[in-house]
Amino acid sequence: MKSLVDCIHCYLKQAVSCMEMIKVPDEKKIEVLYNLMDFVKTLEPSASPAYNSSLVLLKTYEFINNPDPYYEAKKSSNKLALELYPRVKEKVETADDPLYEALKVSVAGNVIDLGIQRDFDIDKELEHAFDFGFWIDDYPLLKEKIEKAKDVVIVGDNAGEIVFDKVLVEILREMGKNVYYIVKSGPVLNDATKEDAEEVSMSRIANVVESGAGLLGVPKDFVSEQVKNLISTADVIISKGQANFETVDDFEDVQANVFYLLKIKCEYLAKKLKFKQGSLVLINGEKLKERKQKYLLM
Numbered sequence: 001m002k003s004l005v006d007c008i009h010c011y012l013k014q015a016v017s018c019m020e021m022i023k024v025p026d027e028k029k030i031e032v033l034y035n036l037m038d039f040v041k042t043l044e045p046s047a048s049p050a051y052n053s054s055l056v057l058l059k060t061y062e063f064i065n066n067p068d069p070y071y072e073a074k075k076s077s078n079k080l081a082l083e084l085y086p087r088v089k090e091k092v093e094t095a096d097d098p099l100y101e102a103l104k105v106s107v108a109g110n111v112i113d114l115g116i117q118r119d120f121d122i123d124k125e126l127e128h129a130f131d132f133g134f135w136i137d138d139y140p141l142l143k144e145k146i147e148k149a150k151d152v153v154i155v156g157d158n159a160g161e162i163v164f165d166k167v168l169v170e171i172l173r174e175m176g177k178n179v180y181y182i183v184k185s186g187p188v189l190n191d192a193t194k195e196d197a198e199e200v201s202m203s204r205i206a207n208v209v210e211s212g213a214g215l216l217g218v219p220k221d222f223v224s225e226q227v228k229n230l231i232s233t234a235d236v237i238i239s240k241g242q243a244n245f246e247t248v249d250d251f252e253d254v255q256a257n258v259f260y261l262l263k264i265k266c267e268y269l270a271k272k273l274k275f276k277q278g279s280l281v282l283i284n285g286e287k288l289k290e291r292k293q294k295y296l297l298m
Contacts, residue, residue, distance in 0.1 A: 077160025109164030149235030186214025217247030255285030
């Protein structure tokens with residue numbers, strides 16, 4: 001997915017949020033932002049928002065001399081989610097359709113996004129997900145494909161959120177599926193890494209695979225051959241969150257097997273693609289492709 005004009009100011013908002021995370025003094029923030037304004041001019045407009053955001057974030061890390069400013073926040077998110085895990089898992093396991101409820105739990109975890117909005121209420125999001133479900137709901141198609149599948153790939157997103165993904169992985173394993181879970185190879189924003197996967201015991205129940213890059217999403221030109229092969233050959237791919245939404249579509253030949261699972265947070269993207277702002281979405285890749293062709297190219 002190509003960047004929109006509206007993405008530019010979000011790059012800088014993410015940088016500000018990053019600096020506020022570790023209490024960078026205002027004088028330093030101003031200096032960094034002025035330098036970033038020049039850097040943003042060098043970005044390729046045709047690149048995805050996730051890729052350009054990654055470059056701005058990594059440049060910010062250089063300017064503030066901190067390779068992982070979200071480290072402590074990620075630890076806190078994991079701890080919070082692990083405290084909620086037993087209650088959430090029990091609710092899923094006693095449901096009439098555990099797979100469907102596990103997907104709701106997984107998408108509710110997508111609220112743990114420290115890029116721009118650092119305040120979140122995970123209890124409220126879980127309640128909303130259970131009560132209202134998905135605004136776009138391709139679950140019948142996903143369930144049909146999962147029932148026939150051998151291998152399921154989940155493209156992970158944030159720390160904390162990874163705990164709620166565990167519930168989904170456990171249900172898939174109970175269904176006899178072989179699950180691969182993709183994490184980042186290096187710190188970027190609050191995205192989950194192998195360290196997070198081990199901390200929350202995801203590595204005990206899924207084949208945890210590093211993306212090969214410390215970049216948001218899974219940009220096809222920068223991830224490992226292993227990840228390219230996994231996404232290209234899996235029976236089902238569940239893509240979590242905004243950045244993966246913006247990059248998994250580069251794998252054009254497998255969109256029929258891709259399901260995007262996220263909360264619509266970007267107001268500009270919501271307007272462009274006629275999504276309901278703040279809604280939870282479970283949409284098949286082919287249907288998303290049709291939506292993009294209809295609204296982005298018209």
